[in-house]
Amino acid sequence: MKKTNTATLKKGLAQMLKGGVIMDVVNPQQAIIAEKAGAVSVMALERVPSDIRKDGGVARMSDPKMIREIQAVVSIPVMAKVRIGHFVEAQILEALEVDYIDESEVLTPADEKFHIDKSKFKIPFVCGATNLGEALRRISEGAAMIRTKGEAGTGNVVEAVKHIRTINEEIAKLQKMNEAQIKKYAREIRVAPELVKEVKKLGRLPVVNFAAGGVATPADAALLMQLGCDGVFVGSGIFKSSQPEKMAKAIVEATMNFDKPEILARVSEGLGEAMKGLEIATLETKLATRGW
Amino acid sequence: MAGKRIGILAIHGSVVEHAESLRRLNFTPVEIRAAKDLETVYGLILPGGESTTIGDLAQQFGLREAIVNFAKSGKTIYGTCAGLILLARYGLLDVKIDRNAYGRQIHSFEVDLEIPALGKKSFNGIFIRAPKILSAAKSVEILAQFEDSPILVKQGNIWGGSFHPELTDDLRIHKLIFGGK
Numbered sequence: 014m015k016k017t018n019t020a021t022l023k024k025g026l027a028q029m030l031k032g033g034v035i036m037d038v039v040n041p042q043q044a045i046i047a048e049k050a051g052a053v054s055v056m057a058l059e060r061v062p063s064d065i066r067k068d069g070g071v072a073r074m075s076d077p078k079m080i081r082e083i084q085a086v087v088s089i090p091v092m093a094k095v096r097i098g099h100f101v102e103a104q105i106l107e108a109l110e111v112d113y114i115d116e117s118e119v120l121t122p123a124d125e126k127f128h129i130d131k132s133k134f135k136i137p138f139v140c141g142a143t144n145l146g147e148a149l150r151r152i153s154e155g156a157a158m159i160r161t162k163g164e165a166g167t168g169n170v171v172e173a174v175k176h177i178r179t180i181n182e183e184i185a186k187l188q189k190m191n192e193a194q195i196k197k198y199a200r201e202i203r204v205a206p207e208l209v210k211e212v213k214k215l216g217r218l219p220v221v222n223f224a225a226g227g228v229a230t231p232a233d234a235a236l237l238m239q240l241g242c243d244g245v246f247v248g249s250g251i252f253k254s255s256q257p258e259k260m261a262k263a264i265v266e267a268t269m270n271f272d273k274p275e276i277l278a279r280v281s282e283g284l285g286e287a288m289k290g291l292e293i294a295t296l297e298t299k300l301a302t303r304g305w
Numbered sequence: 306m307a308g309k310r311i312g313i314l315a316i317h318g319s320v321v322e323h324a325e326s327l328r329r330l331n332f333t334p335v336e337i338r339a340a341k342d343l344e345t346v347y348g349l350i351l352p353g354g355e356s357t358t359i360g361d362l363a364q365q366f367g368l369r370e371a372i373v374n375f376a377k378s379g380k381t382i383y384g385t386c387a388g389l390i391l392l393a394r395y396g397l398l399d400v401k402i403d404r405n406a407y408g409r410q411i412h413s414f415e416v417d418l419e420i421p422a423l424g425k426k427s428f429n430g431i432f433i434r435a436p437k438i439l440s441a442a443k444s445v446e447i448l449a450q451f452e453d454s455p456i457l458v459k460q461g462n463i464w465g466g467s468f469h470p471e472l473t474d475d476l477r478i479h480k481l482i483f484g485g486k
Contacts, residue, residue, distance in 0.1 A: 015416045022413045025433045025472050029353045029386070032317035051362050053317055053355045088404060089355050090434065112410040112434070135411050244317070269316055269362070270338065 023137035023157035026090065026112065027221035030054055030244055034234065034265050035223065037061050037248040040079070041086045047251070050261030054090040054112070056246065057083045062119050062166030063249035063288065066298070072120040074102040080109055092139070097304050098124020100133075107136045113158070114138050116151075118303035119165045119248075128304065131155030141225065143176045143301055145183035146202030148218055150305075153204050159218055161242070162301040163226015166249050168290035170233040172301055173226045177240045180218070187213050217241075226301070229254070229287045231267030231280050238271035255285035311483060312337040312346035314372075316362045318354025318387060322471035323479075330476055330485030340371035348381040348483050351388025353433070353469050356404060359387050360394060369395060381462050383482045389465035390436050397463050399442035400455070406437035407467075418468075420449040420457060423477045430456065430468040438467060 033053030038044040044055050059075045060068065074095050084091050090112035095102035097116055102123075106114050114136050116129050131138040132155030141162035142148035148159045161180075163173030187209065190198060195213065199206040211219050224237035225246035234245045245268050247261075254260040263280040270276040293299075308331040313323050315336035324334035327350075335346050343349065349372070351359075363369050376382055376397045384392040392398040407413070413434055417427035430451065438455040441447060449457040457466040457478070470478040479485070 015414045017412065017414045019415055021415060021431060021472065022410075022433060025431060025469065026410050026413065028322060028472065029318050029355070029433060032315070032320065033355070033358065048357060049361070051358045053358050088357050090410065107411070110409045110411050137410065265358075265362070 018135040020157065024220050026137060027139070027158035030090075031221055032269060033244050034261075034268050035092065035244070035246045036251055036261060037246075038083065039252070041082045043252055043257075044083045044087050046258055047261060048087045048089055050258060051265035052089060052261065053244070054092055055083065055087060056092045056094065056115065056248075057111075058094055061249040061252060062300070063168070063253055064166075065119060066166045072096075074099070074105065074120070077105060077109055080106075080111065084109070084111070094120055095129070096120040097122040098127050098129060100129045103129055103134060103136075107134055111136060116140050116156075118162055118300045122303050128154055139223075141301070141304065142180070144179045145187070145212070146204070147305065148180060148222075149202060149204040149208055149212070152218070152220060153208060156220065158221050158223065160223040160225040160246055161237075162304075163224070163228070164293055164296070165226045165300050166291075167227050167293065167296070168229040168250060168253070168288040169293055170227045170229065170236065171293060173224050173228065173237060174240065176226075176301075177222075177224060177237060177242055180222070181241055184212060184217065188216065228264070229290060230284070231263045231277060234264045235267045235271040235277050238268055244268065249288055253288035260284055260287070308332045308485065309348075310335050310346045311348040311350065312343060313350045313352055314359070314363070314368070314388070316354065316359045318352045318359065319385070319469060319471050320352050322469075323350050323352050323385075326471050326476055326479045327483070327485075330479055330483065332483065332485055337368070338366070340367050343371050343375050348383070349375060351382065351384035351391050352471065353386035353388065356387035356390040356436070360391055363391070373397065376463060379462055381464070381482060383464040383466075383479075385466050385469055385471065386433065386435055389438075389467055392463060392465050398458065398460050398465050399445055400458060400465070401439040401441075403437045403439055405434050406439075407432055407435045410434055416451065418449055418451060418456070420478075422448050422481060428470070428475060428477065429473050431472045432468050435467045
């Protein structure tokens with residue numbers, strides 16, 4: 014009997030992307046550039062996060078026409094974003110047969126109480142997290158892949174670093190807990206003790222965990238890989254740089270060779286200007302605080 | 306004692322999963338990122354991932370030629386999913402392939418496979434955006450089929466499969482190909 018949409022298949026696709034770079038693209042031309050540069054997948058969206066910041070207003074799911082056009086020109090998986098809690102946008106993306114749905118804080122949240130019940134969908138979901146509790150709540154809801162939230166659209170990697178370090182530290186603490194402490198911790202973070210025990214046993218999240226939010230250079234990507242991320246999402250960092258093709262290739266090569274400084278030095282040469290960054294303290298809107 | 310060294314092309318994809326399968330069979334997995342890494346291994350796995358990406362990067366890093374030479378030296382190579390596509394593209398496996406013929410992620414599937422070479426017990430075949438083998442030359446041995454298409458094939462020292470045994474706990478395919486405890 015053929016089984017489809019199982020947890021194994023949902024998590025499995027993310028496993029195939031490990032060690033790779035997923036790039037934000039806003040049109041088919043960018044999608045082709047991303048694929049040629051070695052992206053393992055593209056995230057189709059109408060505006061990259063830095064433009065969403067600049068333009069203000071409500072940010073929503075992209076036009077299905079634009080998503081279809083991108084699906085038509087690349088052979089790698091295509092992901093797309095929905096607003097937190099907006100399960101109808103997710104139904105629409107499922108009808109489009111996108112390969113992964115990102116329930117994303119980069120868009121304006123649609124529900125202040127509930128994230129999407131992701132287990133009801135056939136398409137796998139990726140969700141952002143700033144700490145272990147948040148990651149496990151998303152996994153309990155059916156997320157098959159996790160990414161750090163970082164602070165999207167800033168070109169500033171500091172928040173992504175904070176999030177992966179927090180998750181790592183919390184997993185390390187968890188390893189020392191006894192049965193009673195695990196129960197208490199599971200209650201605190203509002204997830205089933207079985208899931209917490211699984212993380213303790215594995216010493217890592219039970220799904221693939223990518224870095225995201227503020228990655229602007231090959232060195233940023235390698236930093237997050239050295240901190241233990243399984244791969245990297247790059248949003249504004251590529252197409253807001255002065256030489257997108259070169260930057261895209263360099264970040265791909267850096268992600269693959271994250272532990273080889275001599276290769277990192279070579280690929281970091283002559284990339285022109287990286288995207289202009291923002292200081293986190295001066296931001297009016299902190300996207301990472303969306304979702305809970 | 307650590308066992309024989311088997312390489313895994315480590316551009317991206319299911320590298321750690323194959324490494325775990327090999328370790329459990331008492332092999333020493335070796336990540337291959339440059340041509341010289343191939344000098345010390347006696348077999349090679351091309352893992353699952355995105356074939357467009359892996360193919361382009363392998364070419365760029367001079368790995369394509371190294372893999373072809375490795376095959377010509379008679380050493381065993383096993384490609385899964387994207388790896389199968391590369392073997393066909395490099396002319397190492399005489400099969401015709403339709404990439405993503407089984408459809409997008411929503412059509413990915415698991416199914417119990419009958420693989421005579423593994424005995425009676427079925428094998429959990431995990432197909433993720435899998436490539437389809439449309440046809441195979443006469444010199445290609447077909448070890449298993451699903452819905453009339455070959456899914457596990459062998460041509461001399463080269464093995465290819467469209468599914469992911471590295472995502473299961475079942476070591477029988479790795480064992481069939483590389484031996485081990």
